[in-house]
Amino acid sequence: MQAPCPLGQYREASGYCVPVWVAVWDYSTHFFSNVSYDTWQSGQAEEGSAGRSPGDETNYALSVASETASFVANRPYWSDTCQKTLADIGISVADLPSGLTADPISRLQLAAGSVVFLDGTTSRAPLGDLYTNSAVPGLAALVPLQTVADVFAGSPGTRAMTELGGNRIWIRPSYFNQIGSGWAAAVVMHELVHNIIGLTDDDLARNLGITLVNGSRDITVRLLTDCLN
Amino acid sequence: MVRMVLLLLGASVSLLSQVPLDEAGKEGVLQVLIVDSFGKPLQGTFAVSVREVVNGVPGKEVRIAPKVTLGYGTYTLTVRGSPAYPVDKKITIDRRYQLVVVPLFLAPIESPWEGNTVRGRLPAGSRDRRCTYVRLLSALAETEYAEAAAMESGDFVFQNIKPGRYILVTLGDVGICDVVATDVLPKHEQELTLP
Secondary structure, eight states, rough: OOOOTTTEEEETTTTEEEEEEEEEEEEEEEEEEEHHHHHHHHHHHOOOGGOOHHHHHHOOOOHHHHHHHHHHHOOOOOHHHHHHHHHHHHOOEEEOOTOOOOOOHHHHHHHHOEEEEEEEETOBBBGGGGTTTTSGGGGGGOOSSSSSSHHHHOOOTEEEOOOOTTTTTEHHHHHHHTOOOOHHHHHHHHHHHHHOOOOOEEEHHHTTOOOSSSSSHHHHHHHHHHHOO | OHHHHHHHHHHHHHHHHHSSSOOOOOOOEEEEHHHESSSSOOOSOOOEEEEETTTEEEEEEEEEEEEEESEEEEEEEEOOOBBBOOEEEEEOSSSSEEEEEEEOOBBSSSSOOOEEEEEEEEOOHHHHTTOEEEEEEEEEOOTTTEEEETTTEEEEESOOOOOOEEEEEEEEEEEEEEEEEEEEEEEEEOOOOOO
């Protein structure tokens, strides 16, 4: 019986031990690159960006999302086009408990100030919980008995998910760690709209008068174009 | 003179036969019953509206109560209630009382919906008679249906079927073999229960 290969190597069919290559995400180029196991290990030890542990990656992504929400909450200037788009999407002028009246932008900013971000890939929250504040609660009975993490695992295209009419947003950390700040703001705004008015993407698209060709992304693009340019 | 009267009479009869009955001013009661995809009546906050269609062009959207009196004519009825897919339905008010059943299907918060897989096996009678074409039709919504051909073994698969009550129809050279009611449950994968 042959001796096991050293750490970081594997035995080829030829019988020789050869180095293992590890695909890592390069945060500077935004591409995967192959590095040797040794290099990868040393990067892990240095806690460099390429070797960020899963826990660090999650914390980093959650901080990116929170900073983005803070940007939305505190941004002083918003265009009239944005105000109109938010009104079209369904955020109406509303009276606040304080007696003040909030326009769509103000409601968005208030929601951005109270949002809570969670890691969708590990959340054990039942999917049905996201629907409990909706206008037709009876439909929540038709939600599959899955957790939020189940949905993120089964649907790789899901980058973020929101509670209808609540203040929680679940994100996919690996996604938030690779997108630019402008797009992140548009994604967070999109999710905040779900929080504020409790409508699903199909309703939002209808309010905007658009047909979803690329799914959720089309609404985010509209918000990016009208509000963040 | 008699000839003139007969001519006028003939012309008026001809004119009457060409012009549809004047239904202007006639009204009918429309009742909208909103149910889930299993047929269970739903409670909640809905936005129900109609747009009268005149000469093929929909008019202004008007919010209505689930029970309302409308003038005779054609309308686009829209029912929205989050988290359901919005529903548009063309209706014609031409009776004094009519019921419209509007089933609502659960929509995902984030689109697109990553669909489910629904498997099944042909009922024995259909297998025996080689009825291998399968249609799965929502029992409530005419827009929700799917078609598949079963394999030699009798197994078939559907994808992206929204949860709800369905009618499964099997067809072959002999025509329709089986018509069976079945439920697609809110699960990512499932096996249909068939006889």
